[in-house]
Amino acid sequence: MxxxxxxxxxxxxxxxxxxxxxxxxxxxxxxxxxxxxxxxxxxxxxxxxxxxxxxxxxxxxxxxxxxxxxxxxxxxxxxxxxxxxxxxxxxxxxxxxxxxxxxxxxxxxxxxxxxxxxxxxxxxxxxxxxxxxxxxxxxxxxxxxxxxxxxxxxxxEEGYTPEWPGMDRFRGRIAHPQTWPEELDYRGRRVVVIGSGATAATIVPAMANDAAHVTMLQRSPTFFRTGRNAIEIADELRMLGINEEWIHEIVRRKILFEQARFIDRTHSEPEKVKQELLDQVRAHLGQDYDVATHFTPRYRPWQQRLAFIPDADLFRGIAAGRASVVTDEIETFTETGLLLKSGKTLEADIIVTATGFHxxxxxxxxxxxxxxxxxxxxxxxxxxxxxxxxxxxxxxxxxxxxxxxxxxxxxxxxxxxxxxxxxxxxxxxxxxxxxxxxxxxxxxxxxxxxxxxxxxxxxxxxxxxxxxxxxxxxxxxxxxxxxxxxxxxxxxxxxxxxx
Structure with a gap:
């Protein structure tokens, strides 16, 4: 043996x-x-x-x-x-x-x-x-x-979720993006996404296609940039048959040059950059939308991470009525949603806490x-x-x-x-x-x-x-x-x- x-x-x-x-x-x-x-x-x-x-x-x-x-x-x-x-x-x-x-x-x-x-x-x-x-x-x-x-x-293993009063009373589903339940069915449901960072700005338009309605609830606004999800010079160089190593390096340098110039401007002329960013929002949501309340942060551009919204999908969802933004604070969770400090209520079947990480x-x-x-x-x-x-x-x-x-x-x-x-x-x-x-x-x-x-x-x-x-x-x-x-x-x- x-x-x-x-x-x-x-x-x-x-x-x-x-x-x-x-x-x-x-x-x-x-x-x-x-x-x-x-x-x-x-x-x-x-x-x-x-x-x-x-x-x-x-x-x-x-x-x-x-x-x-x-x-x-x-x-x-x-x-x-x-x-x-x-x-x-x-x-x-x-x-x-x-x-x-x-x-x-x-x-x-x-x-x-x-x-x-x-x-x-x-x-x-x-x-x-x-x-x-x-x-x-x-x-x-x-x-x-x-x-x-x-x-x-x-x-x-776990994301950051603040402890709000009444969370245990809510009869719907609470989910954090970092531990997303794969079986969660949000089709035809009312969804509230708490948060206004890049994660929330990604989830809202994605869920809005199938949910009854998605509300982004934010305590304070965030700056966003918009643009096409494409690089024109990369597409042109491919049409010319340039090899991908060259395209990668050329586009990389172009993007980095433009990023450096933009970041420098956020310090040298922050008010002008701020106005440009807000003008992008108005271009998608119209002059009558309350940009001052919902998309004008208290900080200067890039003092917090500035998320890019490809093809303006977040703003297109809002403009189409599939999504909305509420700027307020939570007083308490209720059986059917949220009571806000303003006295307003938000009814929800699902609440997503896009509130960050540890x-x-x-x-x-x-x-x-x-x-x-x-x-x-x-x-x-x-x-x-x-x-x-x-x-x-x-x-x-x-x-x-x-x-x-x-x-x-x-x-x-x-x-x-x-x-x-x-x-x-x-x-x-x-x-x-x-x-x-x-x-x-x-x-x-x-x-x-x-x-x-x-x-x-x-x-x-x-x-x-x-x-x-x-x-x-x-x-x-x-x-x-x-x-x-x-x-x-x-x-x-x-x-x-x-x-």
Whole structure:
């Protein structure tokens, strides 16, 4: 009879060792895997993903109409041309990511259904030890020289829903976009969508096609931009037979140039930009519509994320009478809908709470450095990628005013350069540290509330690392500055401590 080897009761399973462990198989993690294989051939790595497949956000969110709010020429990878409409559906984005995995043989590096429970750094061995729980409840252990955090910035398991009075009295269905019930039938139903961000602006026109009526209930208005879901120059270049790599790069540069100019104008002439945005709304809803109440925010353009409405579908739904907007606050839920603070009632069969998400830090992983729990909010960030007192780790956090993937690609270049330098110099450990000239530097929150004031930032800014008043000690949230600054980082700078 063959002998069966078993672990002693309570013994830890053997650890699998890799040079680099990538956390997450979303847009950042798949991009990181591609760049690591391309720029650092020969290094071993693994990608651990908690969900049953790749995609991250695009797998988590399954609400009606789910689509990107960044164009895919910049949200797509720089190495993989995008050939569809600039604003893409989740299905189209997942197909694109699947092609990246298949075309580059990345599937063999990804372990799905692995939820990371803990990550422990040991300075004696210069290794991370990572424990993950598989779908079947068993534990997988890994050791890694370098930890690459690509898990995003919000908690996938649950969205943020405020606690309103009377929620338990409502006899209809309450749904959050992040945990959308697939069996939910809204045909012929009265729907209220609470919220006014990009998610609400996507759900409202998508549901309005089949619902009896959809009401977007907002506490305060949001700025939107409208335009065709097409890039004219891309279509023309395809007609001329230009190859897709050239089209991708030309269109990408054009979009980034126009975005930079627009963002600059939101600071230099905010009132003029505001008027232009409101004029777009009036062009679709008419001069008699109450734009002042429902579409004129209290903040300046781009102080919160500015969503793009492709082909003005939200405004077309309102103009056609299939959807409407109410600007008010909730007093209480009732058995049949909502009572607002103005005294008005909204009858509803279904209430959708498009109210945001929970910010998380480092994927809610229990992280410790030499036995001490890591308090991430006490660290200082180096360009939003590395953190004081945290060895051999990098984090991808994208942009507020530009596509996330632009930064994911640049962080990948930085990580690969850093790994190569460590190999060339024989260093087993690297961390960032404040230099003597930095010690009296004023520190502030990760994101300046004056620059960006969205709810999830206000609720979670204290959990994120501090930033300094020097460019190297902050995440600039400015692609147009960082596209030159990050590739020029001097890895011999005393801010990098090698051992």
């Amino acid at each position: 063959a002998e069966t080897m078993t672990l002693a009761e309570g013994a830890a399973p053997p650890a699998e060792h890799v040079d680099v462990l990538i956390v997450g198989a979303g847009i950042s993690g798949i991009g990181g895997a591609y760049h690591l294989q391309d720029q650092c051939p020969g290094r071993s790595f693994v990608v651990l993903e908690a969900q049953d497949g790749f995609g991250g956000t695009w797998r988590t969110h399954r609400y009606p109409g789910i689509r990107s709010d960044s164009d895919l020429y910049t949200f797509g990878y720089r190495f993989k041309p995008w050939v569809g409409p600039p604003i893409a559906t989740a299905e189209e984005i997942l197909k694109y990511m699947g092609e990246v995995i298949d075309e580059n043989g990345l599937g063999r590096f990804i372990r799905y259904g692995h939820r990371i429970r803990s990550a422990r750094w040991d300075s004696a061995t210069n290794l991370w030890t990572i424990e993950a729980v598989r779908k079947d409840g068993t534990t997988a252990r890994f050791t890694a020289n370098f930890l690459w955090m690509c898990q995003g910035y919000y908690r996938h 910010l998380n830090v480092l994927g809610d992983i229990d992280v410790a450095i030499d036995g001490r729990p890591l308090v991430f909010g006490d660290t200082v960030t180096y360009r939003g990628m590395m953190f004081t007192g945290v060895p051999n780790m990098a984090w991808v956090f994208g942009y507020i005013r530009a596509a996330w993937t632009l930064r994911a690609d640049m962080v990948a270049d930085f990580v690969c350069r850093l790994l190569d330098r460590m190999e060339a110099t024989g260093a087993k450990r690297v961390e960032v540290a404040l230099r003597p000239e930095d010690h009296n530097m004023p520190l502030g929150p990760w994101i300046d509330p004056e620059e960006f004031s969205s709810g999830y930032v206000a609720r979670g800014n204290h959990l994120l690392p501090k930033r300094g008043d020097k460019p190297e000690w902050q995440h600039a949230h400015d692609y147009w500055a960082e596209k030159d600054a990050i590739p020029a980082i001097d890895l011999a700078d005393p801010a990098f401590v090698y051992r």
